Structures are given as C-alpha cells and as structure tokens.
Amino acid sequence: MRRVEVGGAAPYAVEVGPGLLTRLAVPETPSALIHPADLPAAWVEQAQASLQPHLTVTVPARDECKTLEVFADVLSQLAQAGLPRSGAVVGLGGGAATDLAGFVAASYLRGVAFYTAPTTLLGMVDAAVGGKTGVNLPEGKNLVGAFWPPRAVWCDTATLTTLPDAVFREGAAEAFKHGLMADPSLLDRVVSPDFRPGGALLEDTLADAIAVKAGVVTRDLTEQGERAFLNFGHTLAHALEAVTHQAIPHGEAVAYGMHYAARLSHALGGADLTAHTRAFLRWQRPRRLPPLTFDALAPFIARDKKADSAGVRFVLLRDLAQPYLARVPDDVLRREFDGWQADLAELFPL
Known part of the structure; x- marks a missing residue:
C-alpha cells in the first residue's frame, strides 16, 4: 500500500493498493454514490457495502456522462433524495464519472464534501487528483467546471484487473506524460511488461506517477503557473x-x-x-x-x-x-x- 499526500489549502491523501473499496468510509452523512453504468457490479457492490450510501446514482458510461443534461439530472436526484449540506458525494468509476461527480459536489447546495474512488488507470493517474471537475460542451472538452478538491482518493488497484488491455494502455499515457515532464524514471517503467494489473511494477509506478501530479497541484491548484505543464x-x-x-x-x-x-x-x-x-x-x-x-x-x-x-x-x-x-x-x-x-x-x- 502506498500513500501520496496532496498539500495546499485543503490537503488530502491518495491511497494506492488492492482492496480499498472494501474499506471506504466518510465522516459525513448521508452520502450519495455516483458511478457509470458500465462499471462491473462487483465494484459497485463493494463500495455500497462499505459506504452504505443513502442514494446510488447511475450515469452513462465514459464521456456520455459529461454533459450539462446529465449534470442537471444528477443534481435533481440529490435534491429529490434530500441530501443535506452536511452530506457527501462519492464518485466511483473512470475519469469521466469522477469529473462529473466532483462538479456535482462542487455545485450542489454551493458545495458538499467530495470523495473519489477511481477504477481506471487514467482516472487514478489524472482525473482523481488535483480537484479539476467539470463537463463538456459541444464546443470542446471541460469548458464548464470548478476546482473542487476531494477529501480523499482511494485507488483500488484490484479494479484494474477487469480493464481490457486496450483501456489499461490508454490510461498509461498520462503516467508516461508525467515521465516526460517531470520524472524520467517513469518512462521505461510504464512500458515494462511488469507494469500491468497485478504486475510487480504496478503499485510503485502508479504511486510515483500520481506523486508528480500531487506535487504540481500542491504548488498550483488553479493553474496559474506550472500546472499548465500537465497539459x-x-x-x-x-x-x-x-x-x-x-x-x-x-x-x-x-x-x-x-x-x-x-x-x-x-x-x-x-x-x-x-x-x-x-x-x-x-x-x-x-x-x-x-x-x-x-x-x-x-x-x-x-x-x-x-x-x-x-x-x-x-x-x-x-x-x-x-x-x-x-x-x-x-x-x-x-x-x-x-x-x-x-x-x-x-x-x-x-
């Protein structure tokens, strides 16, 4: 198990390792769990069993959920369920779902607690860390959103075992990018045969890639300077x-x-x-x-x-x-x- 600290005005920790979905816990009550429709049922059930959420909201898969229409629908469901300002939103799934969940948390009642449990490599390395949340417009990606850091991030590496190989390799792009821009030791590790679900290099390489982004966003949360380099x-x-x-x-x-x-x-x-x-x-x-x-x-x-x-x-x-x-x-x-x-x-x- 690895732990990466993200500093700044609202510090939080990113935990990396297997089995984290069985140990999810948030101090705020009640909570709402948001996940995409294509997420394996086993991961949803583990999160529900550990969180005991008041409400579970299923959203479309991948970028189909990152629209103003879906955003508005989720807000309405939270309002209809009576989620109070003292509650929390937990995003479970890939980067698109966690981006949406974070924007929902930032907007509902002008902001409630947000937690995230990314289940894809791309979501773990990129979307889950740094507090960028939002949705897309027809004119471009991520044109509407807010900076709303999570209070904790849980990267359960067991969820990566169900990813198709092509999806895992897709997510590796952000880890490789962190190697180019900040930590060249990542470059060979990311393309190693041991960087794979269950592989010997997975946990440390993933944590080191996350640490690059954690350091940058600690110093520049709202992209006034070096955070732009992550692009x-x-x-x-x-x-x-x-x-x-x-x-x-x-x-x-x-x-x-x-x-x-x-x-x-x-x-x-x-x-x-x-x-x-x-x-x-x-x-x-x-x-x-x-x-x-x-x-x-x-x-x-x-x-x-x-x-x-x-x-x-x-x-x-x-x-x-x-x-x-x-x-x-x-x-x-x-x-x-x-x-x-x-x-x-x-x-x-x-």
Missing part, C-alpha cells in the same frame, strides 16, 4: 477528441498529442524526444485516426484553455523534465502536423 500533449489531444466526437479515447488522443508536441519542441530548438513518444505509441497501439486536416482541427485548438488574448500556447519541452509554455507560429504548426501524419503512417502502415 503536455493535450492541446492536439482535445482537438482530436472533439473533431472525432469522442471516437478517440482520451489516453490515445494524448499519446498522439504528445508526439506532436515533441515534434514542435524539437522544431523550436529543444531536444529531440520523439524517440520516446514513438516508442510509447508502438507500445500503446492506439486506434487509427480518420483522415484529418490541420484546418479541421484548428478551431478546436484555438479554444484550448491555455489560450489567452494573444493566442494559443503549447506546452513544450526543452529536454526531459524541462517543460515550458510557448506560442508556436502557424507555419510551424502546419509543417509539423504534416510531419506528424507522416510519422503515424510509418508507425502504423496500412
């Missing part, structure tokens, strides 16, 4: 998700986006880190992208949350663990997009 690869990734209507899962989009960002980094004078991002793409084996043009993606890139009045900023790397923010000239964006597509054709020939 390495995400500018293109979010555009890919939007233009394909979420047909490309987040972790696979991030893998594609990291390779593009590595190309941009090198084009602007940084170290050539594309061997690392190529190696991860080979290991992850993401689904193929449909035919895409830069012009089709450009409107979504322009809406990126790192944009300001002067334009879009990308997270780039001078070298491993040396991230920075920069505006990239349009001609460089287009040229490297063409090179990125050529790289993908070489990596994944028809």
Whole structure:
C-alpha cells in the first residue's frame, strides 16, 4: 500500500493498493454514490457495502456522462433524495464519472464534501487528483467546471484487473506524460511488461506517477503557473477528441498529442524526444485516426484553455523534465502536423 499526500489549502491523501473499496468510509452523512453504468457490479457492490450510501446514482458510461443534461439530472436526484449540506458525494468509476461527480459536489447546495474512488488507470493517474471537475460542451472538452478538491482518493488497484488491455494502455499515457515532464524514471517503467494489473511494477509506478501530479497541484491548484505543464500533449489531444466526437479515447488522443508536441519542441530548438513518444505509441497501439486536416482541427485548438488574448500556447519541452509554455507560429504548426501524419503512417502502415 502506498500513500501520496496532496498539500495546499485543503490537503488530502491518495491511497494506492488492492482492496480499498472494501474499506471506504466518510465522516459525513448521508452520502450519495455516483458511478457509470458500465462499471462491473462487483465494484459497485463493494463500495455500497462499505459506504452504505443513502442514494446510488447511475450515469452513462465514459464521456456520455459529461454533459450539462446529465449534470442537471444528477443534481435533481440529490435534491429529490434530500441530501443535506452536511452530506457527501462519492464518485466511483473512470475519469469521466469522477469529473462529473466532483462538479456535482462542487455545485450542489454551493458545495458538499467530495470523495473519489477511481477504477481506471487514467482516472487514478489524472482525473482523481488535483480537484479539476467539470463537463463538456459541444464546443470542446471541460469548458464548464470548478476546482473542487476531494477529501480523499482511494485507488483500488484490484479494479484494474477487469480493464481490457486496450483501456489499461490508454490510461498509461498520462503516467508516461508525467515521465516526460517531470520524472524520467517513469518512462521505461510504464512500458515494462511488469507494469500491468497485478504486475510487480504496478503499485510503485502508479504511486510515483500520481506523486508528480500531487506535487504540481500542491504548488498550483488553479493553474496559474506550472500546472499548465500537465497539459503536455493535450492541446492536439482535445482537438482530436472533439473533431472525432469522442471516437478517440482520451489516453490515445494524448499519446498522439504528445508526439506532436515533441515534434514542435524539437522544431523550436529543444531536444529531440520523439524517440520516446514513438516508442510509447508502438507500445500503446492506439486506434487509427480518420483522415484529418490541420484546418479541421484548428478551431478546436484555438479554444484550448491555455489560450489567452494573444493566442494559443503549447506546452513544450526543452529536454526531459524541462517543460515550458510557448506560442508556436502557424507555419510551424502546419509543417509539423504534416510531419506528424507522416510519422503515424510509418508507425502504423496500412
């Protein structure tokens, strides 16, 4: 069992290890448990048995739950059940469900206690830590939300045993990203045969990847500075998700986006880190992208949350663990997009 501390104004702990769902407990009463419809019944039953929630709310799977319509429906269910301000919301499931649950907790009665038990690798490494909550709009991902840190995070590694291999590999993208931007020791471990459900490297690698994000959000909860570095690869990734209507899962989009960002980094004078991002793409084996043009993606890139009045900023790397923010000239964006597509054709020939 590993424990990672997240500091700041509202500190909390992230526990990592097997069997945590059987030991869930919150001091607030009553509680509401929110989980996606595709979550294995065994994990829901374990959480219900340990929490004894007043209300259990089932929401659509994956990003289908991250809409204003679902958000409003969940709020109505909590109100109809009479959940008081002294109660708590517990999010159980992947990153989409925990993002929704956190936004519900932040909004209901102007804020109630929030706890989260992520059940996917992506949810554990990324969504569950840092207090970012929210839903999507047709115009882009995560455009509505709030910073609302949880009071505890429980990463039960036993839940990862039921994940399809492709879903586990998808989630590894965020752990690999943490290696590129902060802890290079993660890079080889993430693509090791022992980084797998039940594998010898799983718990420590997962905890060390979480520790990277925990350190960043402790220093910069509301993304005024270095927290933006956690978005390495995400500018293109979010555009890919939007233009394909979420047909490309987040972790696979991030893998594609990291390779593009590595190309941009090198084009602007940084170290050539594309061997690392190529190696991860080979290991992850993401689904193929449909035919895409830069012009089709450009409107979504322009809406990126790192944009300001002067334009879009990308997270780039001078070298491993040396991230920075920069505006990239349009001609460089287009040229490297063409090179990125050529790289993908070489990596994944028809």
